[in-house]
Amino acid sequence: MDMPTRLEESVDLFVNANRQFEQALTWIDGIKVGIIDYLINPKRTMHVRFPVNMDDESIRTFHGFRVLHNRVRGPGKGGIRYHPNVTEAEVAALAAFMTWKTAVVDIPFGGGKGGVVCNPKELSRGELRRVTRRFVAELGDAIGPHTDIPAPDVYTDAQTMAWIYDTFDLMHPGQNNLAVVTGKPLEIGGSVGREEATARGSLYATEQLLKRGVVPGLETLDGARVAVQGYGNVGATAARLFQEAGARIVAVSDSRGGICDDSGLDAEQVLAHKNECGSVVGLPTSTDISNADLLAHDCDILIPAALECQIREDNAANVKARLIVEAANGPLTAVADKIAQEKNIVVLPDIVANSGGVVVSYFEWVQNLENQQWDIDKVDRKLRNKMLRAIDDTVDRWIALCKRHKDGFNGNRVGPTLRDAALVTAIERIATVVLQRDIWP
Numbered sequence: 170m171d172m173p174t175r176l177e178e179s180v181d182l183f184v185n186a187n188r189q190f191e192q193a194l195t196w197i198d199g200i201k202v203g204i205i206d207y208l209i210n211p212k213r214t215m216h217v218r219f220p221v222n223m224d225d226e227s228i229r230t231f232h233g234f235r236v237l238h239n240r241v242r243g244p245g246k247g248g249i250r251y252h253p254n255v256t257e258a259e260v261a262a263l264a265a266f267m268t269w270k271t272a273v274v275d276i277p278f279g280g281g282k283g284g285v286v287c288n289p290k291e292l293s294r295g296e297l298r299r300v301t302r303r304f305v306a307e308l309g310d311a312i313g314p315h316t317d318i319p320a321p322d323v324y325t326d327a328q329t330m331a332w333i334y335d336t337f338d339l340m341h342p343g344q345n346n347l348a349v350v351t352g353k354p355l356e357i358g359g360s361v362g363r364e365e366a367t368a369r370g371s372l373y374a375t376e377q378l379l380k381r382g383v384v385p386g387l388e389t390l391d392g393a394r395v396a397v398q399g400y401g402n403v404g405a406t407a408a409r410l411f412q413e414a415g416a417r418i419v420a421v422s423d424s425r426g427g428i429c430d431d432s433g434l435d436a437e438q439v440l441a442h443k444n445e446c447g448s449v450v451g452l453p454t455s456t457d458i459s460n461a462d463l464l465a466h467d468c469d470i471l472i473p474a475a476l477e478c479q480i481r482e483d484n485a486a487n488v489k490a491r492l493i494v495e496a497a498n499g500p501l502t503a504v505a506d507k508i509a510q511e512k513n514i515v516v517l518p519d520i521v522a523n524s525g526g527v528v529v530s531y532f533e534w535v536q537n538l539e540n541q542q543w544d545i546d547k548v549d550r551k552l553r554n555k556m557l558r559a560i561d562d563t564v565d566r567w568i569a570l571c572k573r574h575k576d577g578f579n580g581n582r583v584g585p586t587l588r589d590a591a592l593v594t595a596i597e598r599i600a601t602v603v604l605q606r607d608i609w610p
């Protein structure tokens with residue numbers, strides 16, 4: 170028998186995304202090699218370089234791109250990030266995540282992602298506006314309500330989406346263009362519930378996962394000890410919602426460090442402190458800890474909600490949680506994934522755990538196309554249904570893969586993970602549609 174090859178650690182999101190994909194493929198039989206080749210690489214990558222007038226009257230050239238990974242199940246969907254270190258490979262990996270995410274949660278979209286290399290902290294509001302408008306103009310018809318639909322991501326927000334909508338609308342007069350972008354302000358077609366959708370989706374997904382008995386000894390959130398890494402949009406909202414659902418938030422962190430209190434932190438109080446002081450660190454009545462301590466904190470559930478590749482070969486063994494809920498995209502490297510599996514830590518993968526955001530983006534798109542405004546009860550009810558279904562599909566598939574593993578399928582040495590199950594579900598759904606649509610000509 171071959172010895173298992175040891176994975177080399179990598180903190181490159183693209184490398185880790187491909188490893189996840191390849192690992193999932195070992196659980197699929199009967200899929201044509203050509204379809205795999207087609208799915209692994211993006212359908213289209215668009216590079217644009219464009220000039221912008223700066224406040225000091227100089228002219229600066231910016232570099233942006235939009236990756237459309239796949240759109241056999243519907244238009245591309247995915248955020249646009251503004252960051253000095255954004256690369257084509259990172260955006261390609263995130264675009265692929267979107268393809269799997271939209272398939273596993275079963276909404277009629279494909280996957281896309283975009284980025285502009287810039288440091289938004291060093292740009293004025295006027296410069297950001299001009300960068301955004303010119304970027305959209307350069308993308309031209311590469312984006313559109315039925316082709317590829319952007320959304321907010323790192324350092325872009327509802328205001329950025331409003332500029333994107335307005336620019337596209339000016340370029341395409343005489344038609345309803347609201348659905349060209351999601352995450353817009355409520356006043357111009359945004360959906361209620363979008364802001365907390367990602368965290369709320371994580372909550373619904375976690376509750377259902379526990380109910381399905383996937384984490385031995387942890388059937389509900391009632392009294393569960395939760396640690397949250399990252400206290401931004403997703404992390405702070407998750408802390409509040411998990412607390413409201415009965416969990417005890419024992420530790421949280423942001424880029425400056427963390428705090429803990431085993432008797433339970435109050436999520437709202439932590440947020441008020443962060444808003445006032447710029448960080449969660451220093452909240453009276455709590456104890457300051459390092460970011461490394463946060464990941465190793467004694468808890469039942471760890472929610473990474475910051476950046477990619479945070480749990481790696483060098484710190485994964487310290488994690489004490491029984492369940493990791495990947496609210497961030499790609500927070501575990503492939504090596505960390507293996508370590509978690511060896512330690513019997515269940516990982517609820519990002520493509521399910523944080524898909525609530527794109528689900529409500531889909532609801533926004535539907536409302537825009539129909540010129541409708543749904544109320545929050547309708548949005549939440551439909552979001553919950555989608556999340557429960559995605560968990561049930563993933564868990565059912567995981568149980569089926571476990572059985573195949575027991576029967577010796579494919580000589581796989583280690584059993585399947587929930588990530589394998591979610592990716593297999595997504596890949597098979599997309600492959601089915603590729604074949605149903607047929608390859609033209």
Ligand code: NAD
Pocket residue numbers: 323324367398399400401402403404422423424425460474475476477496497498523524526527
């Ligand atoms: P955000 O910028 O609002 O928050 C990020 C938080 O992480 C901040 O509090 C920051 O201080 C903290 N952070 C950064 N580095 C850290 C570190 N080393 N240790 C601890 N904390 C650190 O971003 P967000 O919108 O909350 O997104 C968080 C993650 O969730 C990202 O991976 C994003 O791609 C993913 N995600 C977001 C959405 C959404 O709807 N916002 C949807 C899906 C996935």
